[in-house]
Every structure is written in C-alpha cells, then in structure tokens.
Amino acid sequence: MLEPEREAVADAARCLAEAGLALGTAGNVSSRHGDLVAVTRTGASLATVSADEVAVVDLSGTSVQGPPPTSELALHLGAYHRYCAGAVVHVHGPVSTALACVIDELPAVHYQMVALGGPIRVARYATFGTTELAETTLEALEDRQAVLMANHDALSYGEDLSSAVGAAQLLEWVCTVYWRACAIGTPKTLSDAQLDAVRTEMARRRYGSMVSTEGSR
16 A cells, blocks of 8 residues: 555655764654555664555554554644645754754745745744644744754655655755854845745746755655
C-alpha cells in the first residue's frame, strides 16, 4: 500500500540527512495520498531509513500498514487538516535549531523568504510529541510554509515532497544568512511593501522559487 509514496518519503528523509538537516533519529517526513499518509516510523534514522520503515496511517492517525509512526504524528496530521498540505518535513538543521533557541522571529533578510510567506515565527516551547506542541506550532505556521519551534527545530510543508523539502532547505539557508549577517553587524530587513514588490515581480516574470527546486532524488 502506497509503495511509491513510502519509497519517496524514505528517499526524501535520506536526502535531508545527507544535507545535514537531520541527525540520527531527529526528524520525520510524510507525504499524503488521498486520505492516507506515508510517514517515517518512530525512532527511524533518517540517514538510512528504508521504505519498510515508513508507516501508513489515515488522517485520524489510525495505523493502516507498517511500523508505528513518528511520535510527532500530530504535527503532520495537523498540517494536512489545517493547511491542506501535500507533504510535511520536520528537521533539526543546526543553524535553524540554534536560532530557535535565541530569537522570537526570523526577520525577512532576503527576498527569497517570500517563498516561505515572509518572516518566520518561532512557536513557543512545548514538550516533543505532545498535543500542545502540535497546537502551538500549527498556530505559528498560519500564512507561512515553515515555522521554527523554540528550543527544538523546524517544520515546513508544501504541495508535494519536493516543495516541502525545498522549504526546509530554504529555511536553513536563510537562517544561515541571518546568523552570518548578525556576526558582521545588524542585518537590514525587508519591509512588507518590499516583499509585496518581490511577489509582484516574480508573478510578472513567472519566476519560480528556491522552494520549487528538486529536494529528493
């Protein structure tokens, strides 16, 4: 059941680990197909995860096939219900995680952040795997494609696995830019009007974004 989706989820997870966005079992990936979701199992090492380690659950969280799903299943299902996501990525990138321990919001320091919806909020801290964590994270995700989670990590979603992985990669890149800029001085930020101008120009030119780059192999 969902064999292509399970293979794709495993492939995306390995890609994220290879990119340094997931260390050991820290992170999880899912993809929706109709009323079913393929999601990495609890305790899976993303660097070596196989399709057999990808669970299949329905949108209520009931197991349909495979091993027990990740303990962060509520985050994934919440994004599917609330934002009609096609895929969800939850990673522990080193720079994004570090910033999530320090800042309350990642400001718009680069125009490519329009692909994520603008400045990135930091959801307040809650214990991993809890309903509270899912609720506070999903609330902070409103009108965005990604969110930082205080003293924890990051979550992103997209219409498919490629865009969800791309959003995670873009977020880590922007966090790195911000971190390096702060080491030099006070970063300049873009206003809402400037971001709107970028959106208008990208639409006029029919430009894509970094989020749409191929994120899995």
